Amino acid sequence: LWLHVWFFCFTWLRMVWLTFFCPVAEFPDSSAAGAETADSSRPAQPGDTLDIVCPCYNPNADFISHLACSLAELRGFYPDKRLHLIVANDGSSRNFGKEEHDQLLRTIPDAEIVDIPHGGKGAAIRAGLARSQAPFAIYTDIDMPYAKESMRQVIDRVFDGCDVVIAVRNASYHSKLPPMRKLMSHGSRMLNRFFLNTRYTDTQGGLKGLSPAARNVMLRTRIPDFLFDTEFIMLAERSKGLRIEEVETTLREGVVMSKMSGEVLVRELKNFFRIAFSV
Template identity: 35%
Template sequence: MLHYYTLFKEAIPAETTIHMYLVNDGSKSGIRQEDIHLLSEKITGFTYIDSPVNQGKGGALRDAVRQTTGKWVIYTDADYPYIMANAVQMFHLLSTDAADVVVGVRDEQYYDQLPLGRKIFSLSLKVMNYLFFPQLKVKDTQSGLKGFNQKGKEVFLKTRIPAFLFDMEFLVLASKRSDIRIQWIYVQAREGIVFSTMRAKTILTELANFASILFSGDR
């Protein structure tokens, strides 16, 4: 985390103030206080959010986004699976007021590196978005790199899905707003990243979440 934070900081204007939020979503293992102390020591603006229970990725991110005070928010995974140029491009679009929401869209190279089950689920979801959500301005909703300004933050905090499809819920809500400008960028997987597999139970849960988004009313 410290490595990729440093690369990002060096790639954007020096006068930009960065605050990093790290959420532990209920994990009881693999968390060392000396690591948290190191991040606190090396990163001027750092907040560690230690959730006592596992909420799912959507719940964990909402906890962090609620606490943000900056003009723009960019969220991603702790292992940062993308090339740094993607985050820098996203920052540039937000900081120049070119968009309210910026979405990372995965290219073919990215899909080729996914485990088969995860690849099938991601591509199937994309097809389902075309069929059931024609109003969606971006059909690839599940990349783990997204950014937004304060208008986008307001919409993001209206999401309710606890697990992975909170991304899709966010973009469905944003696409319904005529005043929200959505742009997308291609994202590429960085060298050396290893993607986890997706369990059958997770896929079934997300299909149920898809149905809940499909049949929910405007919020």
């Protein structure tokens, strides 16, 4: 009982402090700060390359055909650009052996595969981005669950010179989530606002665009699991000169979101408080 009392007292005092002594209007304006560092990003030019980093762990058996189809659709939007795929294999134990490696390279000849020991989604994305040499990059899941128009909006913002583009999930996205993931999503936004004091509360969208400067910030993250996204946004928000924007996104039809166990929830709560204490 006393644990609950102290927790709610602390939360209430935190809310009062944020409301009356640290209003959102006083937060640094990241878009204005972006103008201070002209060399942190630039608009895209014909012939530029965008690296698409996809972490992969025990994917579906038919993931290659779906990935190739989604990539072809995205490339159709940008005939004057080069969209380069980097797949970061996070130590998969099934559906990503030598046969799948060879099939992926036959289907998408210019794809690049990065193999690492299993370390979590955050570790896989960092490994993929470490290979990226392009002036622009995005990362998303191996099944590319977002609608193509949503992905196009994110890529367009990156090409326009934005440093960090955050995919914000709309109501239709949340309606497709299992109850536990829906609870985690809303709980994450509340915790981000109350404890991390950030204006960008929807950090777990799984689709983000990055400039070279933002990529360097991502490579400084250390959380191995899902909350690497939150750690990245906190670091980016506190990095001088980064222009950060949000884009409302939706899932494509037919996507079924996986469930998350209580064990994952406990592990991610630990990671959250690691981030909170570091801030």
